[in-house]
Amino acid sequence: MLNQNYFSIWEEIKHGVPQGSILGPLLFLFYINDLPKAINNKSIPILFAYDTSTLITSPKKNDFQIKITAVFNFINEWLNTNLLSINFNKTHYVQFTTKNKPKTHIKITYDNKQIITISNIKCLGICINDTINWKYHIEYTLPKLSVVCYAMRIIKPYMSLEMLKTVYYSNFNSITNYGLPFGDTSPDSKKIFRMQKSSVRIMMGCRKEVSCRNLFRKLKILPLMSQYILSLMMFIIKNRNQFTVNSEIQNINTTQHTNLHQPTLNTTGYQQEIY
Secondary structure, eight states: OEETTEEOOOOOOOSSOOTTSTTHHHHHHHHHTTHHHHHTTTSEEEEETTEEEEEOOOSSHHHHHHHHHHHHHHHHHHHHHTTOOOOTTSOEEOOOOOTTSOOOOOOOEETTEEOEEOSEEEETTEEEETTOOTHHHHHHHHHHHHHHHHHHHHHGGGSOHHHHHHHIIIIIIHHHHTTGGGOOOOTTHHHHHHHHHHHHHHHHTOOTTSOSHHHHHHHTOOOHHHHHHHHHHHHHHHTGGGSOBHHHHOOOOOTTTTSBOOOOOOSHHHHTSOO
16 A cells, blocks of 8 residues: 555455455445355345345245245355355345235344334435335435425526526436336325425526426426436336337237337336336
């Protein structure tokens, strides 16, 4: 390590990854890259930098408990083999269900310590609750957008319209667009749209009573719902191999045989999502 022309001495690293170095994150990924192989036959592992999550699904309560126990044992076995341990203060368990379905009481323990069950969690910047509702993420996002609107109002007398649009796209639009394809059209989304209209009125110097329809057109900014539709289309285009067309389901040559196949879903929440 070089710091102000001073070289640190060489030391042997027998296990683990030293913190605070430039190569630390990359070395850590190398260190844990075989973890998914230990659990991918019973769960869906998700790794991003030092965040590790695993998804376990089962329609039956008993099978669900067995899978969780098996996966947790595999993880602990892998950790012990690689001289690592679980940080119980940062390890949580979330059981995702629909609103009307009762939750299954499951207790996960290891070495006389219990994994804490929580109702919401933040994963890669997206806040998710146990019913997979977008409301929790919206409540998390609103204060950030409010700060952006306040900053735009302060700097407006000193900035041109083009500079204000640059501030809008880099600070406001980047927040609302992140994870937008996975959001839904619930009434809570209107709070974001009201905040967006406030930012547009600030840029144009209009009063609160002025309609934003023409303001969006003049600024060439998409309203929130239009952004949502565009993000859905872009997601489908980029992940075309994840979707099925009607011709792959049935061989009947109809006018809709090239359209994407819409699976039959019983719940409104799933009907509003990408899948």
